[in-house]
Amino acid sequence: MSQRLRRAVLVACSATAVLGLAACGPDNANPSATAAAPAASAGTASSAGTAPATAPAPGPAAGTAALPNGNKLNAMLLPASALPQKLKLDPSGTKSTGNGFNPPLSPSAVPAPKACDMLNGTGWISAAGINAASFAQNDYTDESQDMFAQELDAYRGNDAQTVMANLQKALTACHTFTVAQNGQNYTATVALQSLPGVGDEALQAVITSPDWTGGSTLVAARVGSVVVTTYDNDQSNTGTAGVALTKTLVKNAASVH
Template structure:
């Protein structure tokens, strides 16, 4: 029996919901996949509550327009990749009001790993952001997002993402009425920004896989999602390193 071809994921729920630019619902992460209960070891994420939010000051933080200028252009993308206009969003000159951190239940956090807005599984709202994604006709996708956070929120985001990816080491994805067991392989990326991590999501029942990268540059978190139907999307790591350099040079 041939392996099922995974569907490209859609734009997942993002901080845009705060500005009324996008609806935030359980189906945004992947229209055909919802995560079932993870293994027992995943309980750590559901019991992890983010630290109280810091002061609301946005002094020195780049706004959405500046973050958008740091995103990689179409010329940096693989051949045949085209910009998805529906996936291009930013806060522009606006600032998202501060909000109390909200821990994401483990099952929902694992499910969010199947979408481009996976950084939101950290449960922290950014002050400003910019994002877009590119895809080809084979449904391969590279999504990039830059989020600027108040106070020490960026460090908290990285810590929470690591906890989530560790808790979701194995989890179940239900697609078209069938269950698929996915595995998350997590590792650090030394020398990329102030701190960085990489997670590869695969399943013996899938074709291809996804590579997620998060890197912190000061108070900015770079998050990318590379979904590939023939390999694990590892090419996205190199693109992310370039994106991190863009963010660092703008400081």
């Protein structure tokens, strides 16, 4: 019998821009993190005299009057006391937009192969291709590479509904996809289902492979204009314990949204 691989954790940066922070790059600790999520950019101003005058772009706060900023979203995240004691906060995975907001950007469709890669990491909401107005996230890990990552993203207008629809499309399209890890390719399978009664709408996806031990459970739930996403990677099972944690996180978001 061939040796079964331990499921490696892929820590991907959020696709949303982090105000005041440098853009995230590829995860150097894991060779399988082949496509880091692009950081949103406010664009580059044209030099005087090289382009016709245009109306100024909307400021970062445009359309955010009713949205929570990164600090408020951060306060909704589950505290360490709510997670299994073996998991410890990873400071490198703690990010938010703080008191500010990201500027509005046009949606950017994510090619299917890249979307599948994004599903195998903590910033998997990047597969939706929609820039959030604000966000907060953190990761909890242990020495065995088990992980629970949580993220809250607030969106302008109807973008939150579009994010949920795009995530479902990506998860459906990536029912079977290839993961490159340690110089080899492995076939992963996504089992997708809805989660009735969780927020305004919710879905759950379990990613497994016959060559991995354990697996990962991804949950996305919308609460009004806020989308809750979690990534639970477990070496001994498929991370379904993360579903209960996500339901508590959704209640936190609903209580203040």
